[in-house]
Amino acid sequence: MLFIFSFLLVPFTNAVISGDLNCTTYNGTAFVYTPAAVACDNAISDASCQILYAAPDTLYPAAGNDAERALACYTTATATPAAVVQDMKTAALASCAKTCGLCCQTDDYxxxxxxxxxxxxxxxxxxQCNSVAWRTIIATDCPSACGFCNQGGCVDAVTNCANDLSICNTVGMQDFVNTYCQKTCARCPSTTAASSVTTTASSGSCSSYAADSSSSCAAWAKNGFCTNTFYTTAQRRSRCATTCKLC
Structure with a gap:
Protein backbone atom coordinates (compact mmCIF):
# COMPACT_ATOMS: atom_id res chain seq x y z
CA MET A 1 0.00 0.00 0.00
CA LEU A 2 2.85 2.35 0.85
CA PHE A 3 4.45 1.58 -2.50
CA ILE A 4 1.28 2.49 -4.39
CA PHE A 5 0.90 5.74 -2.44
CA SER A 6 4.51 6.67 -3.13
CA PHE A 7 4.02 6.00 -6.82
CA LEU A 8 1.09 8.40 -6.95
CA LEU A 9 3.29 11.14 -5.55
CA VAL A 10 5.72 10.90 -8.45
CA PRO A 11 4.89 13.70 -10.96
CA PHE A 12 4.19 12.78 -14.55
CA THR A 13 6.79 14.15 -16.95
CA ASN A 14 6.16 15.59 -20.39
CA ALA A 15 7.86 14.28 -23.49
CA VAL A 16 11.04 16.10 -24.42
CA ILE A 17 12.18 17.25 -27.85
CA SER A 18 13.62 14.47 -29.96
CA GLY A 19 14.07 13.63 -33.61
CA ASP A 20 14.42 17.16 -34.99
CA LEU A 21 16.38 19.63 -32.84
CA ASN A 22 16.18 22.57 -35.25
CA CYS A 23 15.03 25.86 -33.64
CA THR A 24 16.20 24.68 -30.21
CA THR A 25 19.08 25.49 -27.90
CA TYR A 26 20.64 23.55 -25.03
CA ASN A 27 20.08 25.29 -21.69
CA GLY A 28 22.47 23.11 -19.70
CA THR A 29 19.84 20.55 -18.83
CA ALA A 30 17.73 19.97 -21.92
CA PHE A 31 17.04 21.20 -25.43
CA VAL A 32 14.39 23.95 -25.39
CA TYR A 33 12.79 26.04 -28.11
CA THR A 34 14.30 29.41 -28.95
CA PRO A 35 12.02 32.46 -29.23
CA ALA A 36 12.46 32.32 -33.03
CA ALA A 37 10.97 28.81 -33.07
CA VAL A 38 7.49 30.22 -32.51
CA ALA A 39 7.92 33.83 -33.68
CA CYS A 40 5.97 33.49 -36.95
CA ASP A 41 2.27 33.03 -37.66
CA ASN A 42 0.76 29.85 -39.02
CA ALA A 43 -0.38 30.12 -42.66
CA ILE A 44 -3.74 28.59 -41.68
CA SER A 45 -5.69 28.95 -38.43
CA ASP A 46 -4.06 27.84 -35.18
CA ALA A 47 -7.06 25.62 -34.48
CA SER A 48 -6.63 23.81 -37.79
CA CYS A 49 -2.92 23.37 -37.15
CA GLN A 50 -3.59 21.83 -33.75
CA ILE A 51 -5.85 19.28 -35.45
CA LEU A 52 -3.34 18.50 -38.19
CA TYR A 53 -0.38 18.48 -35.80
CA ALA A 54 -1.78 17.38 -32.47
CA ALA A 55 0.80 17.60 -29.66
CA PRO A 56 1.78 14.19 -28.25
CA ASP A 57 1.37 15.40 -24.66
CA THR A 58 -1.12 18.31 -25.22
CA LEU A 59 1.73 20.80 -24.72
CA TYR A 60 2.78 22.69 -27.84
CA PRO A 61 6.17 24.24 -28.59
CA ALA A 62 6.78 27.59 -26.90
CA ALA A 63 9.89 29.65 -26.22
CA GLY A 64 11.83 28.00 -23.42
CA ASN A 65 9.86 24.76 -23.14
CA ASP A 66 10.80 21.27 -24.34
CA ALA A 67 7.44 19.97 -25.58
CA GLU A 68 7.77 17.21 -28.15
CA ARG A 69 6.71 18.12 -31.67
CA ALA A 70 4.00 16.11 -33.38
CA LEU A 71 5.66 13.46 -35.52
CA ALA A 72 3.84 14.80 -38.58
CA CYS A 73 5.80 18.05 -38.23
CA TYR A 74 8.93 16.37 -39.52
CA THR A 75 8.50 12.65 -40.12
CA THR A 76 6.00 9.81 -40.56
CA ALA A 77 4.44 7.69 -37.86
CA THR A 78 6.17 4.62 -39.28
CA ALA A 79 9.67 6.10 -39.48
CA THR A 80 12.04 4.17 -37.19
CA PRO A 81 13.94 5.87 -35.76
CA ALA A 82 12.09 9.16 -36.23
CA ALA A 83 14.29 10.48 -39.02
CA VAL A 84 13.43 13.72 -40.79
CA VAL A 85 11.27 13.15 -43.88
CA GLN A 86 11.71 16.30 -45.94
CA ASP A 87 8.28 16.17 -47.67
CA MET A 88 6.54 16.06 -44.28
CA LYS A 89 8.64 18.92 -42.96
CA THR A 90 8.11 21.04 -46.08
CA ALA A 91 4.34 20.68 -45.68
CA ALA A 92 4.52 21.63 -42.00
CA LEU A 93 6.68 24.69 -42.72
CA ALA A 94 4.24 25.87 -45.39
CA SER A 95 1.12 25.63 -43.23
CA CYS A 96 1.81 25.30 -39.49
CA ALA A 97 5.38 26.37 -38.75
CA LYS A 98 4.48 27.96 -35.42
CA THR A 99 2.50 24.99 -34.11
CA CYS A 100 5.43 22.76 -35.03
CA GLY A 101 8.02 25.09 -33.48
CA LEU A 102 9.82 25.46 -36.81
CA CYS A 103 9.49 29.19 -37.54
CA CYS A 104 13.27 29.65 -37.55
CA GLN A 105 13.47 27.52 -40.70
CA THR A 106 10.99 29.53 -42.78
CA ASP A 107 12.40 31.94 -45.38
CA ASP A 108 11.81 35.01 -43.23
CA TYR A 109 13.72 33.52 -40.30
CA GLN A 128 12.38 43.42 -28.68
CA CYS A 129 11.44 42.69 -32.30
CA ASN A 130 8.81 45.44 -32.04
CA SER A 131 10.87 47.84 -29.94
CA VAL A 132 11.88 51.23 -31.35
CA ALA A 133 15.17 50.88 -29.50
CA TRP A 134 16.04 47.45 -30.91
CA ARG A 135 14.40 46.86 -34.32
CA THR A 136 17.04 48.48 -36.53
CA ILE A 137 19.88 46.88 -34.56
CA ILE A 138 18.23 43.46 -34.80
CA ALA A 139 17.63 43.87 -38.55
CA THR A 140 21.36 44.44 -39.00
CA ASP A 141 22.82 42.02 -36.45
CA CYS A 142 20.20 39.28 -35.92
CA PRO A 143 17.71 39.31 -38.82
CA SER A 144 16.82 35.65 -38.30
CA ALA A 145 15.49 36.35 -34.79
CA CYS A 146 12.60 38.56 -35.91
CA GLY A 147 11.80 37.41 -39.42
CA PHE A 148 13.83 40.19 -41.04
CA CYS A 149 15.73 37.94 -43.47
CA ASN A 150 13.88 39.33 -46.49
CA GLN A 151 14.36 42.96 -45.49
CA GLY A 152 17.93 43.48 -46.67
CA GLY A 153 18.89 44.96 -43.31
CA CYS A 154 16.28 47.72 -43.59
CA VAL A 155 13.18 47.98 -41.36
CA ASP A 156 11.05 50.72 -39.87
CA ALA A 157 11.99 51.44 -36.26
CA VAL A 158 8.34 52.35 -35.66
CA THR A 159 5.97 49.52 -36.63
CA ASN A 160 3.02 51.66 -37.77
CA CYS A 161 4.74 53.88 -40.36
CA ALA A 162 2.79 52.26 -43.21
CA ASN A 163 -0.55 53.26 -41.65
CA ASP A 164 -0.18 56.75 -43.14
CA LEU A 165 2.04 56.94 -46.21
CA SER A 166 1.57 60.72 -46.49
CA ILE A 167 4.04 61.07 -43.63
CA CYS A 168 6.85 60.29 -46.09
CA ASN A 169 6.39 63.66 -47.80
CA THR A 170 5.06 65.79 -44.95
CA VAL A 171 7.05 68.96 -44.39
CA GLY A 172 8.48 69.04 -40.90
CA MET A 173 8.44 65.24 -40.55
CA GLN A 174 11.46 64.41 -42.67
CA ASP A 175 13.90 64.00 -39.79
CA PHE A 176 11.41 61.62 -38.17
CA VAL A 177 10.84 59.45 -41.24
CA ASN A 178 14.54 59.38 -42.08
CA THR A 179 15.17 57.88 -38.65
CA TYR A 180 12.07 55.82 -37.89
CA CYS A 181 10.36 54.99 -41.22
CA GLN A 182 13.26 54.12 -43.51
CA LYS A 183 11.63 51.02 -44.97
CA THR A 184 8.18 52.50 -45.66
CA CYS A 185 9.54 55.79 -47.00
CA ALA A 186 12.43 54.27 -49.01
CA ARG A 187 15.10 56.04 -46.97
CA CYS A 188 17.38 53.04 -46.45
CA PRO A 189 21.01 53.65 -47.51
CA SER A 190 20.91 50.74 -49.98
CA THR A 191 17.50 51.47 -51.56
CA THR A 192 18.70 53.36 -54.65
CA ALA A 193 21.60 51.02 -55.34
CA ALA A 194 19.42 47.93 -55.06
CA SER A 195 17.08 48.91 -57.88
CA SER A 196 19.75 48.38 -60.52
CA VAL A 197 21.22 45.16 -59.20
CA THR A 198 19.24 42.69 -61.27
CA THR A 199 20.04 44.44 -64.55
CA THR A 200 23.73 45.12 -64.01
CA ALA A 201 26.06 42.50 -65.41
CA SER A 202 28.78 41.01 -63.29
CA SER A 203 32.30 42.22 -63.89
CA GLY A 204 33.40 38.58 -63.90
CA SER A 205 33.73 36.32 -66.90
CA CYS A 206 30.76 34.03 -66.18
CA SER A 207 28.68 32.86 -69.13
CA SER A 208 26.03 31.55 -66.72
CA TYR A 209 25.27 31.64 -63.01
CA ALA A 210 24.28 29.06 -60.43
CA ALA A 211 20.51 28.89 -59.85
CA ASP A 212 19.04 30.89 -56.97
CA SER A 213 18.41 28.62 -53.99
CA SER A 214 15.68 30.91 -52.61
CA SER A 215 12.41 32.00 -54.19
CA SER A 216 12.71 35.34 -52.38
CA CYS A 217 15.77 36.67 -54.24
CA ALA A 218 13.87 39.26 -56.30
CA ALA A 219 12.39 40.80 -53.14
CA TRP A 220 15.73 40.62 -51.33
CA ALA A 221 17.50 42.36 -54.22
CA LYS A 222 15.02 45.24 -54.09
CA ASN A 223 15.87 45.64 -50.41
CA GLY A 224 19.61 45.69 -50.97
CA PHE A 225 20.66 42.08 -50.45
CA CYS A 226 22.97 42.07 -53.47
CA THR A 227 24.82 45.24 -52.46
CA ASN A 228 24.55 45.47 -48.67
CA THR A 229 27.97 44.69 -47.19
CA PHE A 230 26.25 43.17 -44.15
CA TYR A 231 26.10 39.98 -46.25
CA THR A 232 29.28 38.31 -47.48
CA THR A 233 29.79 37.50 -51.14
CA ALA A 234 29.63 33.82 -50.23
CA GLN A 235 26.21 34.29 -48.58
CA ARG A 236 24.85 36.17 -51.61
CA ARG A 237 26.22 33.57 -54.00
CA SER A 238 24.84 30.62 -52.04
CA ARG A 239 21.29 32.03 -52.03
CA CYS A 240 20.91 34.34 -55.04
CA ALA A 241 23.78 33.79 -57.49
CA THR A 242 21.63 34.43 -60.58
CA THR A 243 19.75 37.45 -59.24
CA CYS A 244 22.93 39.06 -57.90
CA LYS A 245 24.95 38.07 -61.00
CA LEU A 246 27.71 36.40 -59.00
CA CYS A 247 30.13 33.90 -60.54
Whole structure:
Protein backbone atom coordinates (compact mmCIF):
# COMPACT_ATOMS: atom_id res chain seq x y z
CA MET A 1 0.00 0.00 0.00
CA LEU A 2 2.85 2.35 0.85
CA PHE A 3 4.45 1.58 -2.50
CA ILE A 4 1.28 2.49 -4.39
CA PHE A 5 0.90 5.74 -2.44
CA SER A 6 4.51 6.67 -3.13
CA PHE A 7 4.02 6.00 -6.82
CA LEU A 8 1.09 8.40 -6.95
CA LEU A 9 3.29 11.14 -5.55
CA VAL A 10 5.72 10.90 -8.45
CA PRO A 11 4.89 13.70 -10.96
CA PHE A 12 4.19 12.78 -14.55
CA THR A 13 6.79 14.15 -16.95
CA ASN A 14 6.16 15.59 -20.39
CA ALA A 15 7.86 14.28 -23.49
CA VAL A 16 11.04 16.10 -24.42
CA ILE A 17 12.18 17.25 -27.85
CA SER A 18 13.62 14.47 -29.96
CA GLY A 19 14.07 13.63 -33.61
CA ASP A 20 14.42 17.16 -34.99
CA LEU A 21 16.38 19.63 -32.84
CA ASN A 22 16.18 22.57 -35.25
CA CYS A 23 15.03 25.86 -33.64
CA THR A 24 16.20 24.68 -30.21
CA THR A 25 19.08 25.49 -27.90
CA TYR A 26 20.64 23.55 -25.03
CA ASN A 27 20.08 25.29 -21.69
CA GLY A 28 22.47 23.11 -19.70
CA THR A 29 19.84 20.55 -18.83
CA ALA A 30 17.73 19.97 -21.92
CA PHE A 31 17.04 21.20 -25.43
CA VAL A 32 14.39 23.95 -25.39
CA TYR A 33 12.79 26.04 -28.11
CA THR A 34 14.30 29.41 -28.95
CA PRO A 35 12.02 32.46 -29.23
CA ALA A 36 12.46 32.32 -33.03
CA ALA A 37 10.97 28.81 -33.07
CA VAL A 38 7.49 30.22 -32.51
CA ALA A 39 7.92 33.83 -33.68
CA CYS A 40 5.97 33.49 -36.95
CA ASP A 41 2.27 33.03 -37.66
CA ASN A 42 0.76 29.85 -39.02
CA ALA A 43 -0.38 30.12 -42.66
CA ILE A 44 -3.74 28.59 -41.68
CA SER A 45 -5.69 28.95 -38.43
CA ASP A 46 -4.06 27.84 -35.18
CA ALA A 47 -7.06 25.62 -34.48
CA SER A 48 -6.63 23.81 -37.79
CA CYS A 49 -2.92 23.37 -37.15
CA GLN A 50 -3.59 21.83 -33.75
CA ILE A 51 -5.85 19.28 -35.45
CA LEU A 52 -3.34 18.50 -38.19
CA TYR A 53 -0.38 18.48 -35.80
CA ALA A 54 -1.78 17.38 -32.47
CA ALA A 55 0.80 17.60 -29.66
CA PRO A 56 1.78 14.19 -28.25
CA ASP A 57 1.37 15.40 -24.66
CA THR A 58 -1.12 18.31 -25.22
CA LEU A 59 1.73 20.80 -24.72
CA TYR A 60 2.78 22.69 -27.84
CA PRO A 61 6.17 24.24 -28.59
CA ALA A 62 6.78 27.59 -26.90
CA ALA A 63 9.89 29.65 -26.22
CA GLY A 64 11.83 28.00 -23.42
CA ASN A 65 9.86 24.76 -23.14
CA ASP A 66 10.80 21.27 -24.34
CA ALA A 67 7.44 19.97 -25.58
CA GLU A 68 7.77 17.21 -28.15
CA ARG A 69 6.71 18.12 -31.67
CA ALA A 70 4.00 16.11 -33.38
CA LEU A 71 5.66 13.46 -35.52
CA ALA A 72 3.84 14.80 -38.58
CA CYS A 73 5.80 18.05 -38.23
CA TYR A 74 8.93 16.37 -39.52
CA THR A 75 8.50 12.65 -40.12
CA THR A 76 6.00 9.81 -40.56
CA ALA A 77 4.44 7.69 -37.86
CA THR A 78 6.17 4.62 -39.28
CA ALA A 79 9.67 6.10 -39.48
CA THR A 80 12.04 4.17 -37.19
CA PRO A 81 13.94 5.87 -35.76
CA ALA A 82 12.09 9.16 -36.23
CA ALA A 83 14.29 10.48 -39.02
CA VAL A 84 13.43 13.72 -40.79
CA VAL A 85 11.27 13.15 -43.88
CA GLN A 86 11.71 16.30 -45.94
CA ASP A 87 8.28 16.17 -47.67
CA MET A 88 6.54 16.06 -44.28
CA LYS A 89 8.64 18.92 -42.96
CA THR A 90 8.11 21.04 -46.08
CA ALA A 91 4.34 20.68 -45.68
CA ALA A 92 4.52 21.63 -42.00
CA LEU A 93 6.68 24.69 -42.72
CA ALA A 94 4.24 25.87 -45.39
CA SER A 95 1.12 25.63 -43.23
CA CYS A 96 1.81 25.30 -39.49
CA ALA A 97 5.38 26.37 -38.75
CA LYS A 98 4.48 27.96 -35.42
CA THR A 99 2.50 24.99 -34.11
CA CYS A 100 5.43 22.76 -35.03
CA GLY A 101 8.02 25.09 -33.48
CA LEU A 102 9.82 25.46 -36.81
CA CYS A 103 9.49 29.19 -37.54
CA CYS A 104 13.27 29.65 -37.55
CA GLN A 105 13.47 27.52 -40.70
CA THR A 106 10.99 29.53 -42.78
CA ASP A 107 12.40 31.94 -45.38
CA ASP A 108 11.81 35.01 -43.23
CA TYR A 109 13.72 33.52 -40.30
CA UNK A 110 16.36 31.41 -42.03
CA UNK A 111 19.47 33.48 -42.75
CA UNK A 112 22.86 34.18 -41.26
CA UNK A 113 23.36 36.61 -38.38
CA UNK A 114 26.54 38.67 -38.07
CA UNK A 115 29.53 36.98 -36.47
CA UNK A 116 29.67 39.36 -33.51
CA UNK A 117 26.17 40.76 -32.82
CA UNK A 118 25.54 43.49 -30.29
CA UNK A 119 23.05 41.27 -28.45
CA UNK A 120 22.39 37.56 -28.06
CA UNK A 121 20.42 36.58 -31.18
CA UNK A 122 19.16 33.36 -29.58
CA UNK A 123 17.33 35.13 -26.75
CA UNK A 124 15.62 37.99 -28.61
CA UNK A 125 11.95 38.28 -27.64
CA UNK A 126 8.89 39.44 -29.59
CA UNK A 127 8.81 42.67 -27.59
CA GLN A 128 12.38 43.42 -28.68
CA CYS A 129 11.44 42.69 -32.30
CA ASN A 130 8.81 45.44 -32.04
CA SER A 131 10.87 47.84 -29.94
CA VAL A 132 11.88 51.23 -31.35
CA ALA A 133 15.17 50.88 -29.50
CA TRP A 134 16.04 47.45 -30.91
CA ARG A 135 14.40 46.86 -34.32
CA THR A 136 17.04 48.48 -36.53
CA ILE A 137 19.88 46.88 -34.56
CA ILE A 138 18.23 43.46 -34.80
CA ALA A 139 17.63 43.87 -38.55
CA THR A 140 21.36 44.44 -39.00
CA ASP A 141 22.82 42.02 -36.45
CA CYS A 142 20.20 39.28 -35.92
CA PRO A 143 17.71 39.31 -38.82
CA SER A 144 16.82 35.65 -38.30
CA ALA A 145 15.49 36.35 -34.79
CA CYS A 146 12.60 38.56 -35.91
CA GLY A 147 11.80 37.41 -39.42
CA PHE A 148 13.83 40.19 -41.04
CA CYS A 149 15.73 37.94 -43.47
CA ASN A 150 13.88 39.33 -46.49
CA GLN A 151 14.36 42.96 -45.49
CA GLY A 152 17.93 43.48 -46.67
CA GLY A 153 18.89 44.96 -43.31
CA CYS A 154 16.28 47.72 -43.59
CA VAL A 155 13.18 47.98 -41.36
CA ASP A 156 11.05 50.72 -39.87
CA ALA A 157 11.99 51.44 -36.26
CA VAL A 158 8.34 52.35 -35.66
CA THR A 159 5.97 49.52 -36.63
CA ASN A 160 3.02 51.66 -37.77
CA CYS A 161 4.74 53.88 -40.36
CA ALA A 162 2.79 52.26 -43.21
CA ASN A 163 -0.55 53.26 -41.65
CA ASP A 164 -0.18 56.75 -43.14
CA LEU A 165 2.04 56.94 -46.21
CA SER A 166 1.57 60.72 -46.49
CA ILE A 167 4.04 61.07 -43.63
CA CYS A 168 6.85 60.29 -46.09
CA ASN A 169 6.39 63.66 -47.80
CA THR A 170 5.06 65.79 -44.95
CA VAL A 171 7.05 68.96 -44.39
CA GLY A 172 8.48 69.04 -40.90
CA MET A 173 8.44 65.24 -40.55
CA GLN A 174 11.46 64.41 -42.67
CA ASP A 175 13.90 64.00 -39.79
CA PHE A 176 11.41 61.62 -38.17
CA VAL A 177 10.84 59.45 -41.24
CA ASN A 178 14.54 59.38 -42.08
CA THR A 179 15.17 57.88 -38.65
CA TYR A 180 12.07 55.82 -37.89
CA CYS A 181 10.36 54.99 -41.22
CA GLN A 182 13.26 54.12 -43.51
CA LYS A 183 11.63 51.02 -44.97
CA THR A 184 8.18 52.50 -45.66
CA CYS A 185 9.54 55.79 -47.00
CA ALA A 186 12.43 54.27 -49.01
CA ARG A 187 15.10 56.04 -46.97
CA CYS A 188 17.38 53.04 -46.45
CA PRO A 189 21.01 53.65 -47.51
CA SER A 190 20.91 50.74 -49.98
CA THR A 191 17.50 51.47 -51.56
CA THR A 192 18.70 53.36 -54.65
CA ALA A 193 21.60 51.02 -55.34
CA ALA A 194 19.42 47.93 -55.06
CA SER A 195 17.08 48.91 -57.88
CA SER A 196 19.75 48.38 -60.52
CA VAL A 197 21.22 45.16 -59.20
CA THR A 198 19.24 42.69 -61.27
CA THR A 199 20.04 44.44 -64.55
CA THR A 200 23.73 45.12 -64.01
CA ALA A 201 26.06 42.50 -65.41
CA SER A 202 28.78 41.01 -63.29
CA SER A 203 32.30 42.22 -63.89
CA GLY A 204 33.40 38.58 -63.90
CA SER A 205 33.73 36.32 -66.90
CA CYS A 206 30.76 34.03 -66.18
CA SER A 207 28.68 32.86 -69.13
CA SER A 208 26.03 31.55 -66.72
CA TYR A 209 25.27 31.64 -63.01
CA ALA A 210 24.28 29.06 -60.43
CA ALA A 211 20.51 28.89 -59.85
CA ASP A 212 19.04 30.89 -56.97
CA SER A 213 18.41 28.62 -53.99
CA SER A 214 15.68 30.91 -52.61
CA SER A 215 12.41 32.00 -54.19
CA SER A 216 12.71 35.34 -52.38
CA CYS A 217 15.77 36.67 -54.24
CA ALA A 218 13.87 39.26 -56.30
CA ALA A 219 12.39 40.80 -53.14
CA TRP A 220 15.73 40.62 -51.33
CA ALA A 221 17.50 42.36 -54.22
CA LYS A 222 15.02 45.24 -54.09
CA ASN A 223 15.87 45.64 -50.41
CA GLY A 224 19.61 45.69 -50.97
CA PHE A 225 20.66 42.08 -50.45
CA CYS A 226 22.97 42.07 -53.47
CA THR A 227 24.82 45.24 -52.46
CA ASN A 228 24.55 45.47 -48.67
CA THR A 229 27.97 44.69 -47.19
CA PHE A 230 26.25 43.17 -44.15
CA TYR A 231 26.10 39.98 -46.25
CA THR A 232 29.28 38.31 -47.48
CA THR A 233 29.79 37.50 -51.14
CA ALA A 234 29.63 33.82 -50.23
CA GLN A 235 26.21 34.29 -48.58
CA ARG A 236 24.85 36.17 -51.61
CA ARG A 237 26.22 33.57 -54.00
CA SER A 238 24.84 30.62 -52.04
CA ARG A 239 21.29 32.03 -52.03
CA CYS A 240 20.91 34.34 -55.04
CA ALA A 241 23.78 33.79 -57.49
CA THR A 242 21.63 34.43 -60.58
CA THR A 243 19.75 37.45 -59.24
CA CYS A 244 22.93 39.06 -57.90
CA LYS A 245 24.95 38.07 -61.00
CA LEU A 246 27.71 36.40 -59.00
CA CYS A 247 30.13 33.90 -60.54
Missing amino acids: SCANVAYPRLNCATITTS
